[in-house]
Amino acid sequence: MRAVLLGLGAVGLSLLTLLERTDSPCVPGLNIDIAGVADSSGYLVGKQVIGVHDLVKAKRESSLSFLPGFIEGGRARELIETAEADVVVDCLPTDYSDCSESRECMFTSLKAGRHYVTASKAVMALHMKEALEKAEGNGVLLKFGATVGGGTPFIDFGSRCICPGTVTSLRGVLNGTSNYILTRMAEGLTMQEALSEARQRGIAEADPSNDLSGRDSAAKIVILANWLCGTSLTLHQVRTRGIETLSSGEISEAGRRGKVIKLIASYRSVATVSPEEIDINDRINVSGSLNALSYFTGSGDSFTLSGEGAGGESTARAVLRDLAAVHLEAGPRRTH
């Protein structure tokens, strides 16, 4: 299968590293060749396959621009139109204020009849309905398992292990950074101390505002509810409150009463994100940077899944799972 890769941040680079390993593919017979790659400085497109090893080395040591054929300042959209590829992999940075590049890439790709595997939340949280309709209309696959829960397959579990159309509500802890901060605050740190520590440990990004404001959680509950509960929500419809104003006092006070405060994202008729006090033995009470999600069905079943919610390599494995699904579902006719 020939792929174009957009974005060489933590996830994109981890994906290349996974592809470099001979033992990594999830599905026997799945072979992913890189037909083109774009980062913020430009793109590289190959008539022949581009060597993954060379890409990783160039990016780690200096820049793609030293590789022969690199088009400085070239736009991802052009790459998608030019490269001979079956699938486009979007590992572009998430930007809620302006996701126009991601959006342009996705719609260009779907229109061009290329499958699309994305780890970018913003476009999905803002234009999901349109994107799914376009994919269906053009007979291509759109996969977004890596947008929620990093390496933990919250999307796959909901669509592959629960009867379609039966999930009626969702409730979970969907942001690893804020959960890490709340966990450490419950252990006595101030928010500032907890945030510094999260940054040092590579859990929080340089700008953690999407995590602390609840926007990241809101995007995830939108994607989950739209996919599993049949809604057509966008990010703007989620009543969202973050953890910025929580004090250590409130958190330790809850602890004294045998409770914990968590940033809960939920969908039940309406979607909300808000700090909530929950029981310590609530199944979504996970600590550190873990994520957890409960799925409730109309027949009274409820399942809870938890796992690491972030990390470049885990998210890259989720992308790889989606590529494997494209390989299986699209069948040999559609892929090389």
Added chain:
Amino acid sequence: MRAVLLGLGAVGLSLLTLLERTDSPCVPGLNIDIAGVADSSGYLVGKQVIGVHDLVKAKRESSLSFLPGFIEGGRARELIETAEADVVVDCLPTDYSDCSESRECMFTSLKAGRHYVTASKAVMALHMKEALEKAEGNGVLLKFGATVGGGTPFIDFGSRCICPGTVTSLRGVLNGTSNYILTRMAEGLTMQEALSEARQRGIAEADPSNDLSGRDSAAKIVILANWLCGTSLTLHQVRTRGIETLSSGEISEAGRRGKVIKLIASYRSVATVSPEEIDINDRINVSGSLNALSYFTGSGDSFTLSGEGAGGESTARAVLRDLAAVHLEAGPRRTH
């Protein structure tokens, strides 16, 4: 799809009740017709489809034997050979000391080229390798999602949401009855009181020995490890210790140290079942009759799934999910 149903206990009867509801099937286009049904007294086989409503009514109000065509004392094996069916559904009672009937039914069915969906643990825990080989050799499907975790899709999650061949170890609470008893003992009840309560609430069976001895958990870890970790274990190879000899004193003593005692089934090179003291914030620390299982992969990911581990209706929904999978995987050529 034409099905033969073996066993009309809690699971079999719940399955019929689910089929009676017009809205129940998990997959659009999945239609399950009953071609034959067996209970402990004999069997009924229909040239035409047997009405589910009549079956449920007869079983609930008196006995199948009043239905026209019922063969008193007829054996399930004969039914499998006689009925025109695509799939056989095994909801027979689990008997570890003598699973010869279940075994005979399974192998007869596989040999006759009929898919097999089973909720019976004993045959799988004792003869799984042989059964899977026979199914493959005869080109039929063998599904056993309902043998582990009642309605919670532990098997499906492992095989559909994690890359094949990557699960290296498993650790969980897999028996609802013993977990309910341990939970209530931690709240101050004696084992006898907790067991009585579990019986009253329909959680414990009349004879709970397989639950308390750990044998039920052992069967489940065998099935999970064989399927997900590529082992060829049988029940006899699991070092098994139950909860019978635990005292309320030990349990409350653990509680004073912030720990809980759980009956843990695990596979990591070897399979064991034993009461263990775990942290209260361990992700497999679930209460009441819940089950939980952690999956560890070679790449360092770990996922934990939890949900109700028992109950006739939940287990019947797992059977229905497996029937839906047979319908999808076998394709229209193999099914009516």
